[in-house]
Amino acid sequence: MLRKLNIRWVPVLFLLPSVICYVMFKYYPLMNMAYISFFDYSIVNPPGKFIGFANYTEFLKSTTFWQAISNTFIFFGLYLVLTFWIPIVQALFLYDIRRGNAFFRFMYQLPTIMPLVGGVLVWKWMYNPDFGLLNYWLDFVGLGPYLWLNDATMTKLAIVLPAVFAGNGIALLLYYSALKSIPTEILEAAKMDGAGPWRRMWTMLLPNIKFIIVIQFVAFMSSVLLAYDHIYIMTQGGPAGSTTVVSMLVVNSAFQQSRFGISGAVSVFMFIVIALLTIIQNKISAEKD
Amino acid sequence: MKKKAKLMAVLALTLVVSLFMAACSGNNGGNNGSGNKPAGGDSASAPPATDEVVEIVSWDMPQDGDPAKPYWEQVFKDFAEKYPNIKVEHVMQTLTKEREQFMTAVVGGEQPDLYANAFPDMESYIDQGITADITELWNNYAEKDMFLPSATQAATRDGKIYGIPNFMYVTGLAYNKQMFADAGLDPAEALKNWESFGEAAQKLTDASKNQYGYALLGMDWADWFFEYYVWQAGGDLTEQQEDGTAKLTFTSEPAVQALQYYKDLKFKYQATQKNVVQSLDENSNDFYQGRAASMIAASNWFGGMVSSGMDIENIGFSVLPPGPGGTSPAQVGGAVWIFNPKATPEKQQAAFTYATYLMSKEVQDGLLQYQMDNGIFPNLLNVRSDVDASQFVEGMPQELIENVQAAAGEGRLEYFLKARLSPYVVKAVQEVLLDEKADPMAVMQKAQDLAQREVVDKYNQEVKK
Structure with a gap:
């Protein structure tokens, strides 16, 4: 006998617009992208000729693609090592600051209202080898001048550097909020039991904000692996392809070479890579729990 | 388990609906019902x-x-x-x-x-x-x-x-007359050939005054101006065959000579800006502000130069110095x-x-x-x-007008298949400009092999169909 369905219609009705939007603007483009990746896409008579996995085999054989993949993961490594932990540490310090706490929170948030393009252009100007501020300062301490955007290795670092100094204010706020949600009684009790600051941090604070760190890591991973705008503004993918990342390849294939099928295939590949990495990450953190 | 099954069912339904919508849209590129009739009907x-x-x-x-x-x-x-x-x-x-x-x-x-x-x-x-x-x-x-x-x-x-x-x-070389005069250079002599230009650009470079001889274009449009040097050396980057197929000539002597000359301008004469991959706008600004003594410019850029503060009487324009090929065709x-x-x-x-x-x-x-x-x-x-x-025209020096008209006399279009091959040429140019040890021939060979495999083979197959 079928059990009578007991549907609560009010939440469903409230959810419906967002679900429709998600399907229309997220799932539909995603599926369409997967669909066109199997065609030699014709702009004038879409979708063109069905070619199966030929687009996939073509880009997998292309050295340009593998250089872009390599660049993308080098950027991922650089961002992970140089930037991801910074808002966590900042939040931990901020948590212990009693006087002027609101001022510091405000100061950390202030740069987030600065438009990305403006920030990147300021850094680009600072990197100028002739009249940039960075070389001018380095000159005072007997270093430089460096050709920040003229060297394949240095350019990658130059792109990541702004994120080191003007970190992620929103992430800081999330970590800080998570820390504030830890009951103070537990921390006080730990203190009374003789737990020092390091012990409290490793055994109480960090484990309690782990769920936020995991969520932030997933968001961080997809944002870095799909990064485009700031890299494009800084170097347009150069010099000599040293900062061409996969998302740039997707745009170039579609809009410069009119090869939308290849563009779709590369996008699907990246979707799968990010999905797999997210699953692995979730599995590892679930096992640790 | 039941919850999971329900969730899976909802997900499956969503995917089916999305796939259905994607499939429905498969042939929606047309904006009217007229089909693809040629205009000449x-x-x-x-x-x-x-x-x-x-x-x-x-x-x-x-x-x-x-x-x-x-x-x-x-x-x-x-x-x-x-x-x-x-x-x-x-x-x-x-x-x-x-x-x-x-x-x-x-x-x-x-x-x-x-x-x-x-x-x-x-x-x-x-x-x-x-x-x-x-x-x-x-x-x-x-x-x-x-x-x-x-x-x-x-x-x-x-x-x-x-x-x-x-x-x-039409393009040519725009130069700052005053900077040439201050350096004791006669433009006609300085622009006689590649060597004389390299030496003149070197003389015009003075780090203490933050000025340099030639604003070289090395960013992601680098092939735009680089192709002129290949022409001046007597060659081209590609050839269109009689049957419509393309042949790459990146490794031809003129193309390699042109790349070597680019390298020389940067490392031997040290006559370019330090940041050779800066944008065309940045190059232009350097020229407007008297930091660069010369740059390649187009015949419709004079208005912009004057509105950016340059004195029209101070702007010289000439065909580019001829290279080993003895010619200096301008690009149209x-x-x-x-x-x-x-x-x-x-x-x-x-x-x-x-x-x-x-x-x-x-x-x-x-x-x-x-x-x-x-x-x-x-x-x-x-x-x-x-x-x-x-x-x-009022207020434009007659010499400038005549030089633009002279440049137009030997104008030619950009290299065949440029839109598809540009990234390969640009990468080669940048590699040589950023690495003093790079061998132009080896770099061009690598670029040609890659472009042949990834672009030209496919293009030629389509042409032959």
Whole structure:
């Protein structure tokens, strides 16, 4: 006998617009992208000729693609090592600051209202080898001048550097909020039991904000692996392809070479890579729990 | 378990719906029911019915900062009065990423009826069927012979016409006369050949004054100016074979010599800016502000130079110094009005009428007159042979006008398949400019092998089909 369905219609009705939007603007483009990746896409008579996995085999054989993949993961490594932990540490310090706490929170948030393009252009100007501020300062301490955007290795670092100094204010706020949600009684009790600051941090604070760190890591991973705008503004993918990342390849294939099928295939590949990495990450953190 | 099963069912349903929607959209590229009829069909050449209003979209609204905008707005009004049966919606494009904006419109089924497209993209757009074949309309056009062959060449393929010339320019070397004089250099001697130019540029470079001899273009358009050096060495980057296929000549002696010369300008003469991959705008600013003594410039850039603070009397213009080939051909560039192949024949006819109105002698002369009346330096080249820009110039040194005209005499279009091969050439140029130890021959060989495998083999297969 079928059990009578007991549907609560009010939440469903409230959810419906967002679900429709998600399907229309997220799932539909995603599926369409997967669909066109199997065609030699014709702009004038879409979708063109069905070619199966030929687009996939073509880009997998292309050295340009593998250089872009390599660049993308080098950027991922650089961002992970140089930037991801910074808002966590900042939040931990901020948590212990009693006087002027609101001022510091405000100061950390202030740069987030600065438009990305403006920030990147300021850094680009600072990197100028002739009249940039960075070389001018380095000159005072007997270093430089460096050709920040003229060297394949240095350019990658130059792109990541702004994120080191003007970190992620929103992430800081999330970590800080998570820390504030830890009951103070537990921390006080730990203190009374003789737990020092390091012990409290490793055994109480960090484990309690782990769920936020995991969520932030997933968001961080997809944002870095799909990064485009700031890299494009800084170097347009150069010099000599040293900062061409996969998302740039997707745009170039579609809009410069009119090869939308290849563009779709590369996008699907990246979707799968990010999905797999997210699953692995979730599995590892679930096992640790 | 049940919860999981329900969740899976919902997900599956969502995916099925998305797939269904994707499949439904498989053939939605058309913007009307007219199919893909060429513009040159019988009905296309007929004038639009006088009692019916034909609406067309033209991406031709000038930018807000364009000093000639009031003139064009008046032209739009005049056209609307003269042709009440053609209603034109004028759309303003973004200042950058024009190509991406246009391609997005095409893919989204929103291709404008009329669009001014740059010369190098014509080849690829014709291949893809983005540009309508207007041969019949063109052949019936009374003033077609008034257009310069060098301008119509970019819109011609196998005897068919795919567009109407919009504007053109010619490139050459712009130099700062005062900086040359201060360095005790005679431009005629300095620009005699590659070696004399390299030495002059070296002499013009003075780090203590933050000035350098030559603003070299090494960013992602690097092949644009680099190809000129290959021409000067007596070669080209590609060859179009008789059967229409492409042959790469990256490793030919002239191409390697040109790359070696680029390397020399940077490392031997040390006559370029430190950041060789800076943007063209940054190069231009360096020239305007007296940091760069010379740069490659186009014949329609003088207005910008003067409005940026340069004295027109201080700007010199010359053909580029000849290389080992003994020649120095200038590049002819510009844009072509292209038409939407999916538009109805009536719309194509209306767009053609509108484009030819914009390109009429009356409108072109009017523009030059307006520019002269308002102190704007014009483009010294016009796509029409019966429009003489030099008659509408006040305050521009005669020597400058003559040098631009001289450069135009030996103009040529950019290298064959440029739109597809550009990333490979640019990468090679950048590798040599950024690594003093790089071997130009090895770099060009690597670029050629890659371009052959990833672009040319596929292109030649398509051509042979």
